[in-house]
Amino acid sequence: MTNETPVPNHIKCCLPFYSLMRNHLKYGLGRNRLRYTTSSLIGVYAYESYSIVTTDGDGWFGRKVFCRYYDKNWVELLPTVESVVFPEYTVHCCKHPEARFMSISEEMFDAVHEKVPVLDRSAVNPKYTLTFCLAPVYGRGSNWLLLAELVEHYKLQGVEHFYFYFKDIDEYSRELVESYVKTGEVETVFLREENDRAGNEWQLAGVQDCVHRNRHYSRYSIFADLDERIMALGNSTLADYVLATMSAEANVALLKFASRFVMRTRKPPMVYERKK
Structure with missing residues (x-):
């Protein structure tokens, strides 16, 4: 006779809202109906009773997949756990206390070619009050000036930390971003190089990952594009x-701001030119 709790092999054994998730799956809630692409991992986040794996694959909604677990020495921990892609770009898994890396496969014992470290998000004690999630930047343009302007603007507005997602980035802009990474103000996530969809379609995967990356880590998060600047009227900061506003209205989960368009009349400089 043993008192050990059996290791679950299906998410219905550990997911507290499994029945609700199955109901949403039944009606296809959240399906974006984009064409099928290959899929790579973005991040893994461990909460109190389950973990989340985020991916970048389009067209995977409702597909059966298996959660794979690995210890600190990359040795696989059994059993695998059956799950399903829901919502888009998201796989719920049972939490494994010894897992330091995780992956996803379509079959229970498929060969695994990529593993992602598990980030602990189990403590409900946010490190930040307000963070910023930049929708994945794509295209061949040089964005160093917009990136610098974005960081400095939102720092004045009370943003404490930034998450930058990149599909494409030029070397000059990369140098600027790396300077912010070194100060600890910015974290970067680089999506894979394959061009298997339109550039703007990568943004949905980045948004989904940043939601889970910030959960239990920041009280509030801004989701905005590279050329968007949000400000509060009056003397208060955005933070x-x-x-x-949100503390006063406990049932409010999101604030949406009206847009005012300011047209650019010339191209931004490719590099910084210091006055002599």
Whole structure:
């Protein structure tokens, strides 16, 4: 006789909202109906009773997959756990206490070619009050000036940390971003190089990952594009406004801001030119 709890082999054994998820799957809630692409891993986040694996694959909604677990020495931990892709770009898995890396496969014992480290998000004690999630940047243009302007603008508005997602980035812009990474203000996520979809379709995967990356880690997060600047009217910062507004309305989960368009009349400089 043993008192050990059996290791689950299906997410219905560990997911507290499994019945709700099955109901949403039944009606196809959240399906984006984009064409099928190959899929790679983006991140893994461990919460109190389950983990989340985020991917970049389009057209995987509702597909059966298996959660794979690995210890600190990359040795696989059994059993694998059956799951399903829901919502888009997201796989729920049972939490394994010894797992330091995870992966996803279509069959229970498929060969695994990529593993992602598990980030602990189990403590409900946010490190930040307000963070910024930049929708994946794509295209061949040089964006160094917009990136610098974005960081400095939102720092003045009370943003404490930035998550930058890149599909494409030029070398000059990369140098700028790396300077912010060294100060600890910015974390970067680089999506894979394959061009198997339109550039803007990568943005959905980046948004989904940043939701889970910030859960239990930041109280609030801004989701915006590279050329968007949000400001609060009056003398308060955006952080002050968000905190006051959402604290006063406990049932409010999202704030949406009206847009005002400012047209650019010339191309931004390719490099920084210092005045002599």
